[in-house]
Amino acid sequence: MAAIEVRSIAALPVERWRNGGGVTRTIASGASGASGASGESQWRISLAEVERNGPYSRFEGIDRISFVLRGAGVTLRDEHSAVTLKTFEAVEYDGNAQWHATLIDGPVTALNVMTSKGRYRASVRNIVGPLTVPSGCLVAVVALHGGCAWSDAAGEPLGAIEAGQFLIADSLDYAIRFLPTAPAVNEAVSPQPPVLVTIESASAHE
Incomplete structure (x- = not known):
């Protein structure tokens, strides 16, 4: 029987983005409890605080879902399309695209879910x-x-x-x-x- 664990969000380590545009707190990651053979996570659940406009990290072969928990939302654009991450809505988009994020009205907090395409x-x-x-x-x-x-x-x-x-x-x-x-x-x-x-x-x- 798998255990159910309850933890504090505030206790999660803060990982600042390399571009300085925000921070991430990883809730869980792996592949059925462990990393894949390549050493890369096959899925990840995290909280992101997007503090300013800028590029989103590209994740090849990954499907993404974002759910804005706090703030007015974010618009993601690449060369061919645009996606709006709306408050309290689950929005799916391609992690392989070169997205640029534009905050709609100030910083946001978003729950992000990434899964390996075709696996999960x-x-x-x-x-x-x-x-x-x-x-x-x-x-x-x-x-x-x-x-x-x-x-x-x-x-x-x-x-x-x-x-x-x-x-x-x-x-x-x-x-x-x-x-x-x-x-x-x-x-x-x-x-x-x-x-x-x-x-x-x-x-x-x-």
């Missing part, structure tokens, strides 16, 4: 109601603003995470159910719900 399939979505994840997936939950609880498929409570934490579990052998935590009575505005990431082998859909 990823999904990113808000936990706004009950969500059940089947066994066999790598699961991550990022609770930047609002927390959530989780249980087994029968509804037996297993744990919870709070704002400022994340959860990671690789290849669970049982289904898991997530439910957003109700806002506190004194909160005038409900916090942004946590974000669920799942990664599974592409062969699971063949």
Whole structure:
């Protein structure tokens, strides 16, 4: 049985970009718990703080999904196309392109998921109601603003995470159910719900 780990986002090491345009905090990376034979990660989940306009790193053979958690968004452009990373939306794009990032209205914080093209399939979505994840997936939950609880498929409570934490579990052998935590009575505005990431082998859909 794979363990479910809960950690603090603030405790993640900060990796400054070589171009000075932002920082990254890696939540998890590898390939089914380990790096590929080449020594390069086959998937990665990270938080990026984009502080200014500039080039995005190119990742050959990688599919990317970005989910802006804070800020107005980012527009990515290359020679042939443009992609807008919108707040609270999962946007898929090609990691192989030479993207240049333009902030829409100041710095942003984005959850980024990268997977090896053809090897893995990823999904990113808000936990706004009950969500059940089947066994066999790598699961991550990022609770930047609002927390959530989780249980087994029968509804037996297993744990919870709070704002400022994340959860990671690789290849669970049982289904898991997530439910957003109700806002506190004194909160005038409900916090942004946590974000669920799942990664599974592409062969699971063949």
